[in-house]
Amino acid sequence: MEMDERQLRLDGNAAAGLLQEVFVHELTVARGACATCGAVGEMGAQHLYMTPRSPGAVLRCHVCESVLMVVVHAGGRFRLGLRGLAWIEMQDEASTS
């Protein structure tokens, strides 16, 4: 029985634990802009391709499916590819202005 790619797709939110190992700010509520099509959205709403037996996590733009971010946690390292993001933005909770 064939599985279509929709079934394999998760939300960016499912990468929250992986990203929490690296960043202080919660990235799934950060906003980012796709460097390819310009779409802006919360990281948690993007498309995530990640399974327990895959080499890494690939976050893709929910509009154009271009790669936004790649996270490889292997060999005692975290390597992040961020080329697909034009920018990423998080709230400064400490700011009073």
Place this chain on the structure above:
Amino acid sequence: MAGTALQRRLIWRTAKVVALVEETSRVRSLELAVPGWPGHRAGQHVDVRLTADDGYQAERSYSIASAPGAAERLALTVERLDDGEVSPYLAGELRPGDLLELRGPIGGYFVWDVAMGGPLLLVAGGSGICPLMAMLRLRQAAGSAVPTRLLYSSRSFDDVIYRDELDRLVAMGPGLTVIHTLTRDQPEGWAGLHRRIDTEMLTTVAWPPAERPLIFVCGPTPLVESVAESLVQLGHEPTRIKTERFGPTGG
């Protein structure tokens, strides 16, 4: 402020299984005691890690099903998947007194706090009900009257997780409606919905877009994507629809 997005480093904690609840023939809830548990928000999940005696490890994420507030306690609900690696252990072998490694709480995106208000539309497929149940339990515990509707798709009456508790929550009121749809088979005399969630069903159940409901959809990926797409087509704002896809096997 509904909870800072600044977070502490995730650490693995050892949880002890305090009680097991057989929700359905395939679904079991685990009540866990977790020393040092920092608390959580409704909708967040934990990563559970199992280690075999040869050192092999398997890790999976599970939504926290209990409401925030119980000190150093949380509940997970696990569906036993036939071809699963972790779920047959959690929903099968595990006994009270056993220890589990878990880390969390994780995820600030798919969360609901009472302060976020409503109206609240929750759409669940199968075990996708779990994070939404944490939201409903929170709503009840906080005495919130936020107008809330749950549309819950299950294969059959016996597959409805938390069936009795949902009836009780509705009876306790006010402002909560639960609509079930049973897609594979129905008990005799069933007068409710008996098909997969479609645009027509959502039109009937959901508030009109002008009400700007907060919408949470959770379950197997194909259901979540189809529901989210229908809701957008009906005119709901995409930024007010939060999805949690469980992947091919639903969790």
Place this chain on the structure above:
Amino acid sequence: MGFVSRAFKGRPRDQSRDARLPPGQYLVRDFPVLSAGPTPHTPLAGWSFSVDGEVDVEKHWTWEELRALPSETVKRDIHCVTKWSKLDTTWEGVSVDTLLEGIETAADYVMAFCDGGYTTNLPLEDLTGGKAWIAFAFDGQPLESQHGGPARLLVPHLYFWKSAKWVRGLRLMNEDSPGFWETYGYHMYGDPWQEQRYSGD
């Protein structure tokens, strides 16, 4: 001894001293589906395979032309960098040697490129001499799209991320250059017998 989950066995796996298992691998019986993106669905009418880059003349084949080439059935073991291995997998495909016949090149390296944008790099030497195929069938059946169909690169002597799914061509290069996973830290070569999983191994 660290934490052990009482009575947890995990997926059926065998880490026996089987000489056919490279170091650190487990034997599995299922065929895991992994992906870095959505499954492409190129209609066969629009499908083509190319050999281009540092070559005297580029070559292209339509699906029909590819299928008209001599093909062979091979049985090989496959090893994924995430530690699972499957023994005796059966594939049918066109040998890369057949596709490179008559092509003149001084290049030593190849970038395989695929629908969906995936790439992986290999030395040309590892694609020739009966070591690689463009495979269109697995286990006697047409290759399913979730496993790379209509055709994938098959290079079983290297970690399986090099066996690129949805392959559309081979680009010959003078210098080695990292493909998708290699850019994100995986080994440029990937020999399972030397456990070359990550750069620096």
